[in-house]
Amino acid sequence: MKCFSRYLPYIFRPPNTILSSSCHTEADIISTVEFNHTGELLATGDKGGRVVIFQREQESKNQVHRRGEYNVYSTFQSHEPEFDYLKSLEIEEKINKIRWLPQQNAAYFLLSTNDKTVKLWKVSERDKRPEGYNLKDEEGRLRDPSTITTLRVPVLRPMDLMVEATPRRVFANAHTYHINSISVNSDYETYMSADDLRINLWNFEITNQSFNIVDIKPANMEELTEVITAAEFHPHHCNTFVYSSSKGTIRLCDMRASALCDRHTKFFEEPEDPSNRSFFSEIISSISDVKFSHSGRYIMTRDYLTVKVWDLNMENRPIETYQVHDYLRSKLCSLYENDCIFDKFECVWNGSDSVIMTGSYNNFFRMFDRNTKRDVTLEASRENSKPRAILKPRKVCVGGKRRKDEISVDSLDFSKKILHTAWHPSENIIAVAATNNLYIFQDKVN
C-alpha cells in the first residue's frame, strides 16, 4: 500500500464522470453498493429492483488517462414488485443487499435480495456466435431438410460483446420478516440470509429448503424487545458468524457448537455511559451494520453516532470508538421526530484494515485512519467534484464563530444521507452512493 497517509488529507480525485441516472425518481435511489473480490466489478442495487454493474476499464497504453475508470457493464431487473395476496401486502422490489461470489470461471455470480427473496444471478459475456448451421439459415429460419445436400461444421465467429444476466437460483419463501443481510460463506457452498428475527443457512444448489440457525422470535410477540439488524460470516472460518441487534449487542456464533445457534459463543456489549443516558440511548445504540475485518481478527459496528472496532478476543468493550457526527447528540429529539434517528448507515474497511469509512448527512462521508488516529470529512457532490481535482476536507461548526469554509450544524441537509459506501478490496478506490448518484473516487498519489 502506498504511504499516502503521510500526506493526509486523503487525496481522492473525483472521477471524470459521476454515474447517475438522468431523472431522479424514487426508484433510482441506490440502496446497496458492492465491489467484487477483485475490484474489477462494482454492483449497485436500487429501490426499483434494478442491478447495475460497472466494470473497470483495462489499462491501455493509448488511453492512459482513462485507466481505472468504471463504465456500465450490465444492467438488469433483479426483483419485481410482488403482491402477497394472503396478507394483502405489497413486497417491495428494493434491493437491500448484493453480495458477490468469488469468481471460479469466466462467468460472474452475485446474490441480490429484496425483503423476502434472494436470487443468484449469473453474469456472463458472449463475444462469439456460431455460424454455419446446417438446419437453420442465417436468419435462424428452419431449412427444409430435403434441400440439404452437404454437411458443414458450424464455426464460432466473433460478434459484438454481449453481457447477459440470467437468474440461476431463486431462494424464496423462507423469511416471514424483512431480510436485512446476506453473507456468502468462505466454503463458497453456503450462504446465510438474516431477517429481523431469524437467520437461515442455504446451500447454493438447493432452493426449496434452508436451515434455520438463529431464531429470536419470542413465543409471545408482546415480549419482543430486540431484533436482528445485520449478520455476516467470518471471512475464513466457515463455522463462525456474527449478528448484531437493535440493542447494540453483537453475538458471535459457532455452528459446530450446536445446530441451532440461539446460544452465542461470544457476546459483545459495551456498558452504557451513564453521563450520556437519555430516552434515545437505545435507539442510538442500535447497530445498523457489522463487518468483519479482512483479517478476521476484528469486527466493526456502526450505530447512529459512532463506529466501533471490536477485538474478537475482548467482549466487554470495543478497542476503538470513532465519533462520526457527535454534534448530533444534542439534536436527538428533532432527529427522533423526523425519523432520521432510525437511518441505517453502513461502514466499510479498506483492503488493509487500516482505514474505515462511513457515511453521514449533507452528503458527507468520514474516514478514520486506525493507525494515525486522524480522520477526515469529505463531501460527495457535483459542485465540489471537478474532474482531477482534489477533494477538499469539510468541517462542521458546532458553535461559536463559524469559519469561512465550515458549515453549521443547523444548515446540514438531512435529506442528503450517505448510507451506502464500498471500498475496493486492494486499492484506494471508493464508491459512495448519494441518493441516486454514485460517486467513484480514486486515490492517485503521484
Added chain:
Amino acid sequence: MMLSKGLKRKREEEEEGLAVDTWWLDPGHPAVAQAPAATAASSSLFDLSVLKLHHSLRQSEPDLRHLVLVVNTLRRIQASMAPAATLPPVPSPPPAPGVADSLLASSDAALSASMASLLEDLSHIEGLSQVPQPLADEGPLGRPTAGAPPSLGALDLLGPATGCLLDDSLEGLFEDIDTSMYDSELWAPASESLKPGPVEGPGKEETTPELDEAELDYLMDVLVGTQALERPPGPGR
C-alpha cells in the same frame, strides 16, 4: 431548521404539543429543574412516541425494528414518568403535579393496554403467516424449514389439521375474502360433475374426505403460486 422528510402528522392539534428542542433534557433549564415541567416534557415525547407507534402499526407491514425501538423508548418514558407522582409538593400552587398524576394514571394503563393490544394485533397477523412447526422435519442440522411458504400458514388451518373453518377470533380478518370455495359442500358436487353419467357410487362418500384435503391443498398451492415456485429454475448450473 432541519431539512428532512418529516413524520406526516394528520392532525394539526398534535403539532402544538411537539417541541423540537431538547430543552427538557437540559438539567440547567429552569423549567426542567421543576419536576412537574419535566413530566410535561416527557409527556409530549410520550405523545410523539405513541403517535409513531400508531403510525408504524398502520403500515401494511410494519418495520419491526422501528416498532420495537419506539415501543422500548415509550417504556423508558413511562418509567421516567412514574416517580413524578411521589415528588415533594412545590410551594407555589402546583397545578402540574395533579396533571402529572392524572396523566400517569391514565398513561400507565393506557400505555400498557395500548402497547399490549397493538403488539397483540401484530402477533395475530404474524401468527397467521408462520410456517407451522409440525410441517418441518427435524433434521440433524438445525431446523430445516420446509419449502412450504409462510403465507400458507393461515390456510393450513383449513387443511388436514382441523378440517374446519377458521376460529372465530380470526374469522373477522377474512371477512372480505370469498371463502366459498373452501366450503366443503362445494367439493361433493364438483367431484360428481366430473363423472360422465348420473351414477353416484358409494365410493364418492368414502373418498370424499381424502379428496377434499388433497384437492384443498392443491388449490391452496395453486392460489399462492407454490406449484410454480417448487419447480426448479432450470437444469444444470
